[in-house]
Amino acid sequence: MQKATLTILGCGSALPTRKNFPSAQILEIRDKQFLIDCGEGTQIRMRQMGVKANRLGHIFISHLHGDHCFGLIGLISSFGMLNRTAELHIHAQADLEKLMETQLQYFCADLPFKVIFHPINPRKHELIFEDRSVQVFSIPLKHRVPSCGFLFEEKPRDRHIIREMIDFYNIPTWRILKIKQGEDFETDEGEIISNEQLTVAGDLPKRFAYCSDTAFSEKIIPIIEGVDCLYHEATFMETEKRRAKETYHSTARQAAEIALKANVKKLIIGHYSARYIHQNELLEEAKTVFENTVLGEDLTVYDM
């Protein structure tokens, strides 16, 4: 089975701490890498993790606060020095292209690859990216500035062949790909062997949702319903609930309530305020509501 992993590069909030860089994470799925948010130091964290970015083609930026995008210029600049030639696609609110224009021209004039901006509308839930095996949808969030999360959905995976049946009907190798994709098989005698006889269902497609930055918002529940893994911001604890509301952030408990109501399989929390030295407090708070909560930590890989 192809693995799906989430590598957290940074899960701090606006002010970095000794432990946490600002937001950035890499979702690796179907042999592709997607970078979600790109706070200052993202390229440094990638180096520290030994992440080879040769399969990174698409970057998704949730919103235009510095702790979610200040790392882009350094990343792009370094990709240039490393002689990357593949196009780099940035999915973000339209303003970002204008904001980066001058610097890209000045610092990255001789870039050996193209940077292509794809504007997204953070107020709409819609398909914003699709390829052969993955779809990405925007998730409108509730923040001080327009902000959206991202839902990554694998397309259905191939069915597994039943080796004995393939041998029994003497099916040639060149037919197997199609059979994995659901075709029946016709023998030389004209007998139709149904796909169900030859295969079993493939692994279930994975679904991952990233929701940061956002206040508690039940509107996202139908969109993220049942995902394998939800990363939801938990900037504060309940003791700072008022501050969470004022700043349009969530508490750990609220993140867990969303996870519970959306019936997700696993919750990873992050985007912690710098005030929390002992982040386990945030984890404990979330766990009282949703048991399968995991503490997001920088430089950590999570299986999906």
Add this chain to the structure above:
Amino acid sequence: MQKATLTILGCGSALPTRKNFPSAQILEIRDKQFLIDCGEGTQIRMRQMGVKANRLGHIFISHLHGDHCFGLIGLISSFGMLNRTAELHIHAQADLEKLMETQLQYFCADLPFKVIFHPINPRKHELIFEDRSVQVFSIPLKHRVPSCGFLFEEKPRDRHIIREMIDFYNIPTWRILKIKQGEDFETDEGEIISNEQLTVAGDLPKRFAYCSDTAFSEKIIPIIEGVDCLYHEATFMETEKRRAKETYHSTARQAAEIALKANVKKLIIGHYSARYIHQNELLEEAKTVFENTVLGEDLTVYDM
């Protein structure tokens, strides 16, 4: 005696590594902090070092390559969130202000302090900053783009009073500051006691020079002659001397030759190419020419 220290936040070159962030260092002298260069992640390193930046008023940027200035926007933005009110002065080539204008307006619209840019001409050796106790001069360097180093010079420190003599002449406290600054003393009887009888020379003013990025250039020698500490880039080893020349960088040996010819007291090397895993090789190379060479390392404080 007031201490003078250099804190290296980052001494890598363009591509960050596991060990080295891009260029940034803090010179602390006469109870003031000066930030020299501000590569990506500077604010993160400051946090990691527990550097309180409340005495940081002036930033000096050597040249406009990303690894020397991409950390500015994040630093400024965070200073804003921390409610800094003191003006922040940035001494850099004039282009930098234009390059940062759009982003400052967008990301730092409500900054509670002023950011003031002071253009410097990297081709001239001249005084670019002065206050009561410190002077800073530009040092024209030789790089692919206009680049300049910085010479920090303390103004003469106060003389030390000879306590016994002060007591002997019964000199009132209110006169002592002036005597420390070199004044003679007149007794009630009209006798002039020369300053030399009352004081001994104060500690020698410290001088620190920062020279990065630059190819080997003997033109800087008269400017940095005899400094207490020279930070000089050593991007490559002699085995890569051709590459050093092509890219307008220096080898460790060349840095040491400059130190030797300029008769400096201590040399710190840095700005290492990411290719060198074992940076001690660079140190060894430099030491064959200039014994008192120290390996610059991130997150390290050096006494002057």
